[in-house]
Amino acid sequence: MLNYKIKIGLVPDVRDLFDFSTRKGIFEPAKGVESKNKVVDYIKNNFQDDITEFCDLEWLNELGVVYKNSDCDTVCEYLRKEQADAIFIINCNFGNEEVCGQIARKMGLPVLLWGPQDMVFEENGQRYTDAQCGLFAISKQLRRYKVPFSYIENCPVESEAFSRGLKKFLSVVTMIKNFKNLRVTMVGTRLSPFKSVMYNELELTEKFGINLNNVNMSVVEDKFQKSFEEKQDELAKEVAWLKERYDTAGLDDTLLAKMMNFVHVYKEIFEDTGADVLASECWTSMPIAFGANPCLAMSILYDMGYIVTCESDVHGAITNALLMCAARGKAAPTFGEFTVRHPENKNAELLWHCGPFPYSVKDENVKAKLFNTKPSFKAKDGEYTIARFQGDAGSYTLLGGKFKTTDGPLTFGTYMWAEFKDWAKVERKMIEGPYIHHMSEIFGDYSDILEEFCKFVPGITFDPVE
Numbered sequence: 254m255l256n257y258k259i260k261i262g263l264v265p266d267v268r269d270l271f272d273f274s275t276r277k278g279i280f281e282p283a284k285g286v287e288s289k290n291k292v293v294d295y296i297k298n299n300f301q302d303d304i305t306e307f308c309d310l311e312w313l314n315e316l317g318v319v320y321k322n323s324d325c326d327t328v329c330e331y332l333r334k335e336q337a338d339a340i341f342i343i344n345c346n347f348g349n350e351e352v353c354g355q356i357a358r359k360m361g362l363p364v365l366l367w368g369p370q371d372m373v374f375e376e377n378g379q380r381y382t383d384a385q386c387g388l389f390a391i392s393k394q395l396r397r398y399k400v401p402f403s404y405i406e407n408c409p410v411e412s413e414a415f416s417r418g419l420k421k422f423l424s425v426v427t428m429i430k431n432f433k434n435l436r437v438t439m440v441g442t443r444l445s446p447f448k449s450v451m452y453n454e455l456e457l458t459e460k461f462g463i464n465l466n467n468v469n470m471s472v473v474e475d476k477f478q479k480s481f482e483e484k485q486d487e488l489a490k491e492v493a494w495l496k497e498r499y500d501t502a503g504l505d506d507t508l509l510a511k512m513m514n515f516v517h518v519y520k521e522i523f524e525d526t527g528a529d530v531l532a533s534e535c536w537t538s539m540p541i542a543f544g545a546n547p548c549l550a551m552s553i554l555y556d557m558g559y560i561v562t563c564e565s566d567v568h569g570a571i572t573n574a575l576l577m578c579a580a581r582g583k584a585a586p587t588f589g590e591f592t593v594r595h596p597e598n599k600n601a602e603l604l605w606h607c608g609p610f611p612y613s614v615k616d617e618n619v620k621a622k623l624f625n626t627k628p629s630f631k632a633k634d635g636e637y638t639i640a641r642f643q644g645d646a647g648s649y650t651l652l653g654g655k656f657k658t659t660d661g662p663l664t665f666g667t668y669m670w671a672e673f674k675d676w677a678k679v680e681r682k683m684i685e686g687p688y689i690h691h692m693s694e695i696f697g698d699y700s701d702i703l704e705e706f707c708k709f710v711p712g713i714t715f716d717p718v719e
Contacts, residue, residue, distance in 0.1 A: 254523065254528075254529060254558060254559065255431050255529050255530070255558070255560075255574060255577060255578060255582065256430065256431060257304045257427055257578065257581045257582040258303075258304045258305075258306070259304065259305060259306070259338045259339070259423065259426050259427055259430060260306040260307070260308060260335060260336060260337050260338050261305070261306070261307050261308075261337065261338065261339050261340070261341050261365075261423070261426070262307075262308050262309075262332045262335060262337035262339070262340045262341065262362075263293055263296065263307050263308065263309040263310070263340075263341050263343060264310065264319060264328065264340050264341060264342050264343065264353070264356060265289040265292070265293065265309070265310060265317065265318045265319070265343040265344075265345050266318055266319045266320060266342065266343070266344060266345065266348045266349050266352060266353055267280075267282055267285035267286070267289075267316070267318050267320045267345050267346045267348060267349070268280045268282075268285075268320065268346055268347045268348055268349055268387070269320040269321055269322075269349055273320070278379055278381065279379070279380065279381060279383065280346050280347055280381075280382070280383070281346075281381055282316065282320075282346075284346065284381035284382055285318065285345035285346035285381075285382055286316045286317065286318060286345070288345045288346070288369050288382060288384070289316075289317060289318055289343065289345045290317075291369075291410065292343055292345070292369055292410045293307075293309055293317075293343075295410045295411065296410070296419070299416075300419060300420075300423070304581060304582070305423060308331075308332075308335045308337060310328065310331075312331070313327070313328065313331075318345060319349070319352055319353075319356070320349055320352070321349075321352065322349070322351055322352050322355070324352065325352050325355045325356055325359065326359075328356055329356055329359050329360055332356075332360055332362075333360075337360075337362065338362065338363070338426050338429075338430050339362050339363040339364065339365065339422070339426040339429075340356065340357065340360055340362055340363075340364055340365070341364075341365045341367070341422075342356075342357070342364060342365065342366050342367070342391065343367060343368065343369075344366070344367070344368035344384050344387045344388055344391060345368070345369070345382065345384060346381070346382035346383060346384055346387065347382070347383050347384070347386055347387035347390075348368070348384070348387035348388075348390070348391055350387070350390040350391045350393070350394040351394065353391045353394065353395075354391065354394035354395055354397070354398050354400070355398075357395055357398065357400045357402070358398040358400055363401075363402075363403070363422075363425065363426050363429055363709050364395065364400055364401070364402035364403070365402065365403045365404070365405065365418075365419070365422045366388065366391060366392060366395070366402050366403070366404050366405075367388075367404065367405040367406075367407070367415070367418070368384030368385060368387065368388045368407055369382075369384055369407075369408075369409060369410055370384070370385070370407050370408050370409050371383065371384060371385065372409065384407065385407040388407060392404070401708050401709050403418075403421070403422050403425065403705055403708070404418075405418030405419065405422075406418070421701065421702055421705060422705075423581065424578070424579045424580070424581055424699065424702045425579075425702055425705045425706050425709065427578045427579070427581050428575055428578040428579055428702070428706045429706065429709050429710065430578075431529065431574060431578050432461065432463075432571075432574070432575065432578075432706075432710065433461070433462055433710075434462070434464075434529075435461075435462075435463045435464065435529050435530070435571065435574060436463075436464045436465075436466070436526070436527055436528050436529045436530075437463060437464070437465050437466070437528065437529065437530055437531070437532060437567055437570055437571065438465075438466045438467065438468060438522060438523075438526040438528035438530075438531050438532075439465065439466070439467040439468070439531075439532050439533075439565065439567065440467075440468050440470075440473060440519075440522060440531055440532070440533035440534055440561075441468070441469070441470045441473065441533065441534030441538055441565070442467075442469075442470070442534060442565070443534075443565040444534060444535075444536075444537050444564055444565050445537070446537075447564055447565065447566075449689040449690070449691075450564060450565055450566040450567070450568070450569070450689065450691070452567045452568055452644060453644055456644060456647065457567075457644070460649070460712045461649075461710070461712065463571070465567070466526050466528070468522055468525075468526065470534065470538055470542060473518065473522070473542070474542050474543070476518050476521055476522070477514060477515075477518050477542075477543055480514055480517045480518055480521070481510070481511065481514045484514065484517060485510075488510040488513055488514060489506075489510070491510075491513040491516075492506050492509045492510055492513060495509060495513060495549075496509075498612065498621060499621045499622055499623050499628070500620060500621070500622035500623065501622075501623050502622075504623060504626065508544070508545060508626065511543060511544060511545035512545050512546065512547075512549045512550065512626060513549070513550070513553075514545075514550075515543075515545070515547040515549070515550030515551075516550045516553055516554060518550075519531060519533075519547075519550060519551075519554055519559065519561050520554070520559065523559060529560075529574060530560040530561075530562065530570040530571070530573065530574045531559075531560065531561045531562065531570065532561075532562045532565055532566055532567045532569065532570040533547065533551075533561050533562065533563060533565065534565055535547055535548065535563045535564055535565075536564075536607070545626065546608075546626050546627055547561070547563075548563065548607055548608030548609050548626075548627040548628060549608060549623070549626070549627065549628055551563060551608070551609040552608060552609050552610060552611055552612055552628045552667070553611075553612070555585040555586065555609070555610075555611035555613075556585050556611045556612055556613045558577075558582060558585075560573045560574055560577060560586070561609075562588060562609075563588065563606065563607075563609050564691070566691050568641070568642050568643055568644065568691075569588060569641075569691045569693060571642045572586075572640050572641055572642040572651075572693040573586045573588065573693050575640065575642060575651070575693075575703070575706070576638065576640055576693050576694075576695040576699065577695070579638075579695070579699040579702045579703065579706075580695055580697065580699065584613075584695050584696050584697060585611040585613055585614070585695070586611075586693050586694060586695045587604075587606075587609075587610045587611065587614055587632065587637075587667070587669075587693070587694045587695070588606050588609050588610070588691065588692075588693055588694075589604030589605055589606050589610070589632075589667070589668065589669060589671075589692060589694055590604065590605060590606055590690040590691045590692060591603075591604065591680075591683060591690045591692060592604070592605040592668075592690070593605075594676070594680075595659075595661050595662075595670060596662065598659060598661070598670075598672065599676060599677070600672055600673050600674065600675060600676040601659050601661060601670050601671060601672045601673075601676065602670070602671050602673070602676055602679075602680075603661065603664070603668060603669075603670060603671075604639075604668060604669050604670075604671050604692065604694060605664065605666050605667070605668040606666060606667055606668075607625075607627050607666045607667075608624075608627030608628040608629065608666055608667055609628070609667065610628065610630070610632060610667030610668075612628075614632045614633055614696060615630045615631075615632065615633065616630065616631045616632060616633045616634065617633065619631050624665045624666065625665075627666065628666075628667055629665050629666055629667065630667060631663075631668060631669065632658070632667065632668065632669040633658075633696070634657075634658040634669075635657070635658060635696060636655060636656070636657050636696075636697065636698055637655065637656055637657075637658070637669070637671070637694045637695060637696055637697070638653070638654070638655050638694065638695050638697060638698055638699040638700050638703070639652075639653070639654055639655065639656060639671070639692050639693070639694050639718055640652060640653045640654075640692070640693050640694075640703055641688050641689075641691070641692050641693065642713075643687045643688050643689070644687075645687030646687075648687075648714070649712055649713050649714070650687060650713065650714045650715070650716040651703055651706070651707055651713050651714070651715050651716065652686075652688055652716045652717075652718055653700050653703035653704060653715060653716070653717060653718060654700050654717055654718030654719050655698050655700045655718075656671040656672060656673050657671075657672055658670055658671060658672065659671070659672040669694075671694075673718075673719060674719050675719065678719065679718060679719060682718070686716075700717075703715065704717075
């Protein structure tokens with residue numbers, strides 16, 4: 254499964270000057286250390302949690318900052334030992350661009366750059382740190398070393414700008430950590446009628462290191478039958494739970510139990526293959542093999558943190574993983590495809606699929622039902638991020654943007670009506686560009702996080718949806 258736990262190495266730095274030990278006034282090391290202490294304490298007290306950890310340089314010297322070029326290898330060794338997933342350069346006065354650049358270059362990890370805003374101006378005109386000035390120097394050194402980096406504007410650590418910037422970086426790091434080690438398992442073979450979901454397995458492995466495996470349908474049949482025989486008591490309880498959530502009229506308990514059994518089968522496949530996400534065959538072979546559809550199980554599993562993407566869409570599964578990592582596991586993605594235009598609103602489009610939306614996105618004012626054995630409900634209103642990772646002729650792009658839901662006609666399946674600024678342009682982009690009708694969505698605005706992610710992954714170009 255996806256791993257949302259990350260560790261950030263805090264790398265505070267100050268300027269190394271000839272009178273370092275005695276200097277007073279501008280670039281005074283003690284003032285830089287005061288700033289560092291305040292910043293590091295604030296970060297740990299306000300951003301460290303069960304999935305976010307920080308390590309620092311308090312062990313390095315009596316100041317807890319890096320300032321000597323000769324400390325570069327020592328700091329890198331420590332960060333590797335700590336298994337840091339990224340580094341956060343905190344420029345506490347004018348700083349040392351060389352040691353920061355070298356650490357960033359040698360570590361090869363995502364880098365965040367920021368310095369606290371100078372707020373102290375003495376009556377005699379004295380100021381102490383000039384952190385912003387040093388940021389310009391450090392950023393140029395990072396560029397010279399071809400180190401991609403994120404940046405938070407020069408601001409107080411308590412500001413909303415800082416909080417927003419750090420949270421954005423934490424999401425980006427989570428995406429990168431999972432993407433570069435992503436394990437995708439295909440359940441069954443590609444749906445024969447859907448050539449639109451074809452993908453290049455070799456390219457995904459060679460370009461991005463994505464590990465792809467597959468489980469053939471005979472193995473799935475064997476797992477399904479054994480699970481269905483062994484879990485009758487458990488499935489009976491799950492059917493009772495299902496009836497409390499859904500209108501299941503017209504469906505007998507045996508069929509409902511089969512539908513719930515897919516949850517256990519998919520979880521077993523996750524465990525057996527070590528998968529982070531699955532892309533699964535669904536409506537062509539599953540009803541024949543099992544007498545049931547897996548859409549309900551997919552809906553349930555999304556809310557359990559398991560991504561099972563329907564219609565054998567590997568690119569869709571990767572996109573869902575990226576969105577879930579952007580949200581750091583705190584929201585589940587939907588998999589709604591562009592389907593039909595709104596009959597009255599020229600800028601609105603139906604995002605629909607036959608049942609895999611997670612129950613957590615259901616509009617609380619509607620009753621969920623099973624239509625043709627598949628979940629059927631309208632998604633809650635609000636702002637969503639939309640995305641699609643796509644390969645085409647050897648090039649890869651990440652489509653990203655946002656939309657707000659709008660009112661629209663009632664329909665079956667899981668769905669929402671999405672309103673864009675200019676749908677005609679979006680439609681033309683879909684037709685002429687590399688994308689297919691399958692899209693991934695997640696509640697909330699993560700569009701800038703998707704764009705920032707592409708900065709750190711060679712071979713993926715961000716493509717704004719509008």
